[in-house]
Amino acid sequence: MPFSRRSSYTLTLAIIAAAPTALMGAETDTNIRDALWTCTMENGQSWQCDHPEREDVLPPAVDPAAPTVAAESTEVDVAPVVTQVNRAKPQVNGAWLCEASATGGWACAGNEPNSPVATSKPSTAAVANTVATSDTITASPKISAPVVNPPKTTAALTESLATTVTVTSKVSTPVVRQPNKTAKQQRLEALKEQADLSDTRYASQDWYPITGASRACFGVYIEPDDEIAANDNENLTVDADSSKTELGGLTQLEGNVELRQQGHFLRSNSAEVDQVSNQITMTGDIRYREPGLLLRGAQAQTNALTGETVISDADYIVHEQSLRGEAKRIIRLQDNRIRMEKSSYTTCSPSDESWQISSDSLVLDPNKGFGTARHATLEVAGTPVFYFPYLEFPIDDLRHSGFLFPSFGYSNDDGLEIATPYYFNLAPDYDDTLTPKIYTERGLLLENEFRHMNSYGQQALSTGLMFDDNEADRDRWLVGIDHTGYKGAWSSQIDFNAVSDDDYFDDLGSSLEVDRSNHLNRLAEATYSQQNWEATLRAHSYQTINDSDSPYQKMPQLQVKGSYSYDLGQEVVLSYLTDATQFDRDIEDLTGIDRVTGTRFHVQPSISVPMISSWGYLTPKLSYWLSQYELEDQIAGEDDSISRATGVFSIDSGLLFERQAGDYTQTLEPRLFALYSEKEDQQGIPDFDTAEADFSYEGLFRENRFTGLDKVSDNQQITAGIGSGFYREDGSEMAHVGLAQAYYFADRTVQLNGDTSVDTEEQSNFAAEVYWNPYSKLRFSMDTELDRNDLSPLESNFKVRYTPAINKVINLSYRYREDVRDQVEMSFIWPLSPEWTAMVRWQEDMENSQTPEALLGLEYANCCWKVRVAARQWIEDDSDGQEDTALFLQFILKGLGAIGNGSNALQDIVGFQEREENDDY
Template identity: 35%
Template sequence: MDHRNSLLKQHIRQALRPSRSSLLLAVGLLAAQPITPLQAADTHPEWSCHPAADGKGWSCQEMQAPGPVYQRPQHATRHTKVTNNAVAGAAAAVPARGLKAANVDWVPVERMTPEQRAAMNPVCCGDYIEPERTDAEADMNPNDAPLRATADSSEVLQETTAVLTGNVKLTQGYRQLEADKATLDQATDHAELEGNIRLREPGVLVTGTRAEMDMNSGHAVVEDASYLVHEAQARGDATKLENLPEKVVVLDNSTFTRCEPDSNTWFLQGSEIKLDSNTNQGTGKHVRVNIKGVPVFYTPYIRFPLGSERQSGFLFPSISSTDSDGFDIATPYYLNLAPNYDATITPRHISDRGAMLETEFRHLSESFETSVSMAFLGSDDGGGDDDDQIGKLDTDGNLITEDDVQRYKGEDRWLLNIDQIGGLDKRWNSRIDYTTVSDIDYFRDLDTASLEVNSATHLEKSAEFGYRFTNWNLTVKAEEFQTISENTETPYKQLPRINLDGNYRFGDWVVEMENEYVDFDHRDDFWRDGSSPRITGERAFLDYSLSWDKRWIWGFVKPTATVKSLHYNLDSDGLNAGAEDSVSITVPQGSLDMGLFFEREGSLFGNGYVQTFEPRLFYFYSDYESHDELFDVTNGSGSRADVDFDTSELTFSYSQLFRDSRFSGNDRIGDDNRLSVGLTTRFIETSTGIERFSASLGQIYYYDDRAVDLTLTSEQALLNADNTANDSEIAAQLAARIGDHWTLSTDLAWDEDENDKVSRGSSSLRYMDDDYRIFNLTYRFSRRAGKVDTNDIDGDGDTSELINNDVDQADLSFIWPIAGGWSLVGRGYHDFTFQRELESMAGVEYNSCCYRMRVVARRWLDNDLANVIDDEELEYDKGIFFEFQLKGLGGIGSTVSGILSDGIYGYDRREENQK
């Protein structure tokens, strides 16, 4: 065996021995992409040789090496050109040498396969794709893999230095190295690489012109370096990339961006960026954010996390400008306090209101997830919205003053939110959801810059604990609300609500036992109009049932026997002299639910279909027991004097046909003797299983009048035509999937006794394709004509007036790509009842791989003064909103995203798939 060839192999093995700090792994941390290669499980025999102990000859023995047998490349003799320079299994088309890392693996969309196009981000014009390796060792860890080397020529100088020249390729497992020339010095354990250097590991590529490596310490320096992290689409350059022995990588005069090759729309640039894999932290000196080559932000020093590790520091600021608040800037600072808890402090300045502070604390333990959010604005300056209303007349003919428009001027405004989930993956569970604000207009005036807090009509304050037994489920909950709408009554406190529900199944027999106890209280002693005292007290509700639930492939039958019992213990304060403070109602019920499934095969438009026909009958009987003791129980002149803690009448629809109650909540047990008939047909495509069309039609037939009502006594209820009708409205549902992208849905109810008029309905036509073109058209109608108290303002002796409360609205919205990353955005929301626009919006969006820009003009009805001036005097707010987002870095103007998310159905799904 040639001694020089053996020495060369030893040098190469030593040069590629995995160092204590992988150069490529450290660079990969810059974009937080962990590398987790697969391990080869197979082995194969190889010969291992070393000099004999007596110094004469060689000692060789056969051993098992990891991985399958390697297909050896063509042998390269000294000074002989090798025709096949590629490692076996490498891609045939090799990019030209000397390119930057991003250009090496960039594949434009026109050169992609259909599979690659489907996997890429739809807004990009290409993708970074690694060349495929199919050789047996492509997924092996370098620690377990043998070294493979090829070059045009090799030479050993002075018995200590090996020189490989011409298309040098060194491969060890998943790690690859290419260069024009490699010089390996055994005496100093020093290696020099020259010309068109490429270092590659799964997901990461580094290129350079020259590199030096200390094979023992792992210290390496790459000059004129560039790097690429494929999954994150992150790339950059550095005049020098240095890998220090302490597992620290230093990049001199480096850049970072997520834009396509040769497109530096934005990039970060720093004089020095240091990556420390010991602490998983990175630091940067003199870092600038450049947009179109213009520096827009500078910081002399920045510290950031590597990988998924969190690190304290400033986050990207939020900047906006509105009519009500003026210029608004919030700069969050993140505090990484410990591995399981952190905090964010956000100083915020609102030019028309003053200085504000928002904070959020998060904690994670084995059993709990907790977040606490707070915000405070001291001495509100009042804002600048609705100043033009000052001096006008309100609904009572009085002048609108500055106090009416700026009613919180000089006051402190604040928010507190506590959100906790407990008992993860355990039998017990808990939940705390507590939100409170200083005033009802807090969210309308201030919103939040950095806090994720729900801002509905009522703010919930609740705490809940539950435990799951084998057949029982126990829940204990305390709940109250803060109302942030002047025209809405505050719901009752429930202190507490206790539910104990049992479920047993014996073959086809099912026993269900629901037990509920609630103590209802209220912070106000009277209703909002002050006419009647509030009713408070305790309520217990029991619902026990026995069912035979039998199902076959062709149908089902389910007879059920039920007993429901309702018990009250009312507080005596404020009750009428003859009112009962203890009321009990017990009602037996029975039902029979049954249905059939018929199928037939056929074809439609050349496609095979299965059509179903599904008739369903639901008979329900509920005995009558008077609820009259729950009405007119308090002293006062108001119309609300009955017991109703949490109950309302359900809106009639097709799904109502098969329910066993006309009410939501447990303050009423309705009497019933009815038969519901429903018919459904479906068309299911046999080749795909997609339901292309379904239609349902149904009606309820009553055999007795209904004497139990939500707001009327039994005598009054029997005088109401709705409770004495022999049948219900006809309910219909229709859904269709047209092609691959269109969907149509309709829900209708019409009354035969009202000249076959539609009483309520909604219909929507939606489109969304693979390119996320979105089109929505929705129409809603509900007939709600009724009388309201007018105090005889017209002098005709009638104190009520018939008004039109119909809901008659149409809503059209869309996001439609046109060309070159540009899309049109729009919405029109119209109210036909009052012939006015509720909202109109139009704008454009530009979306690319590395940045996105939106400009939206919006006009919407201003309801801020709805309780001060007449509806017809309400004015429109107008504004132009701008959003600019640097992909992977941050953005300015997040208000636009909120507007589009609220106004365009499907927007959130589009955003999720275009990240």
């Protein structure tokens, strides 16, 4: 029986509306007439039907989860057209009593016996999301007899579309959803806020351009939220302009057919439901949607029992990953996988056909986060470039086994370099990456990284192995172990690195995350921490891979330190440090005190009384340094057993003044520091872990001018300093300046070994520091040592960093020390246009007239691909100034992977790594 959309008329009505009495005639069997149902609609709500005389033919109760024919939320007056009223039938209070008339219409009787025509205004709650487009319902005389089997079809529809995608027939303004977001999603949301929703050229594909875009990617995918969120309950809602049902056979829906259920949406121009086979066939402008996915096509079929849906002549959009493509057929399986036949895949915007992967068969698996293509061809600008019999690629950040994209490079010494990494996703808590790397001038290098994570911590094992390097004529190897762990009061760390020879990194480099300094770390430590104290057991050694002397090894070291605060009318802080260390080193080719090894036991208790207020502070502190050394290979004339006991007393004080200076708050911070250290003969004590601290503003307020525990300075001094800061209304610092100088009352005789001079100056040079942040993206900093007589700079460190955006970074630094160093370094990442970006790093050693590093990179990027080229010249070994040059090339297909190793050459540019991690720039 055909019917027009009306408030809360359920699809069940199309089935339970029995054959009209007039079609059967008076001579029709009484049992058949008695089988007719009585249907009522209370106040415009859903039809309720029963059979008063025949309990055995009562239809099942109308399922509240049955699909409803629904449209917009609008209240309407329902005026049933009464063509015949059977007043002999009992009436239900507050309800309409209706049955099919002989003319094909509905005969309805209201509560008022003398009211042949009545109107009822449906309640808003009852007709939410529905609207009547006609006030008349007509019955079709073609229906011969009622066939009662609606529950099976209704339940099947509800079950099948619980996992079916959503689509809409009406153009709606996209609304950005706000779920719990990852960092990547937050970046996408920021782009969506810039989208021009009035530009609807690609709105059918959910693509909108970015207003005033100054980046390579000019648009973003936005889901129309109303198509998904309109129906959040478990009930299936069906909406159509009209419907025709053959009871027990086919139900035909025409005009703007929409099916919704729990975030799933399916739309077409027309649909046909087979109640026997549970197949739903939809034709014309198919839109099939679920969160993050849009499928479109000309025809669709879905099985009401299995939920499998097939769309023909289709295209698809995966929003968060910015994927799109086309297919001869798209099959959405019950487990959420999407299988495509004769399909394409790309991350390019709808207006860009730069690259795509075409394949005979493509499966996108959101459960595992990757796609699988068979007989796939990579096409660039419509030209086939690579053929892959089998190809796997990521569609999100989840892990899976497979080849990663290869990298390529070339240098004078190594020749052509080709690396093809393979990733093994072994288990959720461990994985492995094997990278065979071929150097045409050297041979095959195998690099491997194994990673493991558990509830205590994480660890990684990195290895590299090359048999018989053709250039070096020897085997080359690398081992790296990295571990960090924490549980309860315990924590641990391991950082172990070893290589076969000093030239390993110069010759082969490494794609592994390992230490590459001149002194390779070999550290293992465990720490036990409590509220007021902690203990650390450490073993620390090095492998030195240049010509400098190897540092002392701590094999082992036990350190315990703690601090306790007591309120004795004034806060009193008691603290202590104990340290027991065995020092060792390779003494071959060493002479004098540099050959000395041995054990040091150190105890350092202290007491301080910090007195702090809003306008200033005063902190007196007394500490005592007690050390005992047991030495080997001691120099002639010195004892093997040395004891040292030295007291240190200091008073640190300062004031804080504030005033308004225009829009800023200015502070004036005078500071006075007094220090007295007992003079103690420390001749014969090796410098195990000790060096002289750099001269700086803060260094003049230190209790000891040496780092480490082997030397205690014999200072009797007062340091006077003054600082001033400028603060914005939000509390951020706009600028700060500081100047300090120390005044000495005695000579300083304690020096590092090998320095026999005595410092007799009564005043130190001036230490100055300046910080200036004109705004949050620009920062200047400088610290300098000024001659106390003419204020000429003796040592200066100057830095500028300008970061207006994640893809715009400028760094400049300058280091100067009279007769020691004169170095400048500059690097920047800067867009030349929305597509082109320049990357530069340049180091110049003016003291030695050489260029340690010169790198120029150029990148072209758009929404779906990038290409990078970098030229590099660098000094491999500082001792002989040997130079090498290389050219790097890298192709990146966004959403697919990278070919080449251009990124490795650019890693040392400040800001490059942050730019790569944020990706969408």
